[in-house]
Amino acid sequence: MSYSSSSKFPLLMPLMVACLIMAASGSNFHNDFDITWGDGRGKIVNNGEVLTLSLDKQSGSGFQSKNEYLFGKIDMQLKLVPGNSAGTVTAYYLSSKGTTWDEIDFEFLGNLSGDPYILHTNAFSQGKGNREQQFYLWFDPTTDLHTYSILWNPERIIFSVDDTPIREFKNMESIGVPFPKNQPMRIYSSLWNADDWATRGGLVKTDWTQAPFTASYRNFNADACVWSNGASSCKSNAPSSSTSTNNAWFSQEMDSAKQQRLQWVQQNYMIYNYCTDAKRFPQGLPSECKMS
Ligand SMILES: *[C@@H]1O[C@H](CO)[C@@H](O)[C@H](O)[C@H]1NC(C)=O
Numbered sequence: 644m645s646y647s648s649s650s651k652f653p654l655l656m657p658l659m660v661a662c663l664i665m666a667a668s669g670s671n672f673h674n675d676f677d678i679t680w681g682d683g684r685g686k687i688v689n690n691g692e693v694l695t696l697s698l699d700k701q702s703g704s705g706f707q708s709k710n711e712y713l714f715g716k717i718d719m720q721l722k723l724v725p726g727n728s729a730g731t732v733t734a735y736y737l738s739s740k741g742t743t744w745d746e747i748d749f750e751f752l753g754n755l756s757g758d759p760y761i762l763h764t765n766a767f768s769q770g771k772g773n774r775e776q777q778f779y780l781w782f783d784p785t786t787d788l789h790t791y792s793i794l795w796n797p798e799r800i801i802f803s804v805d806d807t808p809i810r811e812f813k814n815m816e817s818i819g820v821p822f823p824k825n826q827p828m829r830i831y832s833s834l835w836n837a838d839d840w841a842t843r844g845g846l847v848k849t850d851w852t853q854a855p856f857t858a859s860y861r862n863f864n865a866d867a868c869v870w871s872n873g874a875s876s877c878k879s880n881a882p883s884s885s886t887s888t889n890n891a892w893f894s895q896e897m898d899s900a901k902q903q904r905l906q907w908v909q910q911n912y913m914i915y916n917y918c919t920d921a922k923r924f925p926q927g928l929p930s931e932c933k934m935s
Contacts, residue, residue: 670862676830678706684855693861696834698724698731699854705833712737713827713875715867716892718792721751723760724856725785728753730838730849733858737793737828743770745823747793747800751784752841753856760784761914764802766812768821774929776810777915778908788861796893797824808897808905809912813934820931827870834858866892 671691678685681704684697696704717737724731731753738746746767751760762778782789794801800823802810814822834856838849868877877893897905909916917923918932 670864672860672863675710675863675865676706676708678704680705680833693859695857695859696733696832697855697857698834698836699856700851703833703835705831705835707832708830710865710867711739711827711829711870712795712865712867713870714796714824714877714893715865716792716794716895717830717867718790718862718864719830720788720790720861720863721784722786722788722859722861723751723784724753724834724858727756727850727853728760728785728856729755729758729842729847730836731834731856732837732841733832733834735791735830735832737795737830738767739823739826739828741826745769745826745828746772747795747802747823747828749791749793749802752837754842755847762804762809764810766800766823768823771821773917774812774931775915775917776913778809778912779914780804781908781912788859790862794892794895795823796895797822798894799896801895801897807908808901809908811897811905813931815931815934818930818934820929830865832860866890 672687672694673691676687676694678687678694681696681702684699684702684704685695685706687694694706696706698704719735721733721735723733733751733753734748736746736748736750738744744767746765748763748765748767750763750765752763754760759779762780764776764778765772766774780789789805790803792801792803792806794803798814800812801808814824816822836849838847839845868875870876918928921928
């Protein structure tokens with residue numbers, strides 16, 4: 644098998660291409676991320692083990708990955724703003740660039756002390772989103788670190804929390820729904836003030852006497868295809884039937900235990916699903932909703 648570095652990789656998929664994994668591991672935030680805004684409010688500390696973002700009345704802060712990825716299993720541990728976090732939003736997402744961008748979103752909407760955060764999710768393909776699903780969590784996301792994961796392969800996107808899938812967005816190109824698979828994405832995160840809409844629809848405002856608000860990040864891991872100079876670090880090297888522990892994510896799907904977990908979350912913790920919001924889509928629900 645030749646190892647030409649041509650970028651025919653996306654074209655051959657998923658027939659005969661399996662992935663050699665370039666893992667951005669080691670979890671040193673200095674290696675994998677840049678703080679991009681916030682004038683010192685974002686920090687990498689403890690020799691790169693921890694990243695913190697903060698927000699005060701003057702500004703929020705944010706960071707982005709050094710690498711772009713085209714498919715991957717990407718894990719990050721987050722501990723969200725504790726106490727009265729009403730009005731604050733912590734966004735953690737993947738996004739490509741341009742006017743027809745792709746995007747995979749986690750957004751954590753803060754709340755008054757003791758009231759539940761909302762985990763808001765969305766998936767954009769070719770510039771079109773409007774695929775919101777929202778959840779409460781089954782734990783307090785401010786007292787400990789929890790792992791938020793995105794599995795993104797050519798067939799599906801699975802959002803997971805501590806290894807429990809909460810949402811799946813399948814590749815339904817066969818019925819005309821665009822799927823993110825050609826545009827490399829970067830990882831972004833930011834903490835900002837969104838008290839015009841975030842908490843109880845904007846009713847509860849940010850209490851600046853509680854500032855600065857701080858969220859922290861640890862143990863980033865990406866088993867992913869890194870995209871650079873128009874080529875993927877994943878090369879065609881094996882038929883898709885071959886599996887190794889390293890590249891299993893590339894064809895991973897949910898087993899029945901995982902599907903049961905997903906149902907448990909959707910039945911008990913889902914608070915909004917665009918696919919059941921008939922009022923919002925008077926012309927009919929989006930096609931992907933009719934499939935599931
Ligand atoms: C905040 O708490 C209220 C009251 O329990 C709840 O209705 C709301 O969904 C919670 N989350 C947000 C982000 O508003």
